[in-house]
Amino acid sequence: MDKEKIDEAVLALLYLGVHDGFRTWKSFDWDALERLHEKGLISNPVGKAKSVAFSDEGLRRSKKAFMRLFGESPTVQE
Template identity: 45%
Template sequence: MEYDRDKVDEVTLALLWLTRFKEAGSTRAWKGHDWETMDRLHSKEFISDPRGKHKSVLLTEEGEKHSKRLFDKYFGSKP
């Protein structure tokens, strides 16, 4: 099936905002998403390498900002 991978990346990054948590001063998010998508987000430097044994990934500073903005864009309540 063909699909717009950029849109999937955006929504996945937005959902990472939903599952984020703080650990040792860093923001992490649960990584239960499609591996190819997670690899693309890593290559775009939004998250740490998802291929480790951790159940979460580290959101980079840019990834955290972009994730929040996308979450608000797709899922924020309208005034």
């Protein structure tokens, strides 16, 4: 199993849930979210909040991965 590809797909799909400009819903596999946090792409997913914050780099890479995997940018809530 290629965890890098899984992480890229999760990062791309997190882009679908962007709200308030940089936050996203954390409804994905906890191990993948933890790896993205360790890479500095999202805030710590552990806690009661139902969302995490993208780092600047995480948001940029999330959008780029979404475009590469799915072909167009979704309309996100700013």
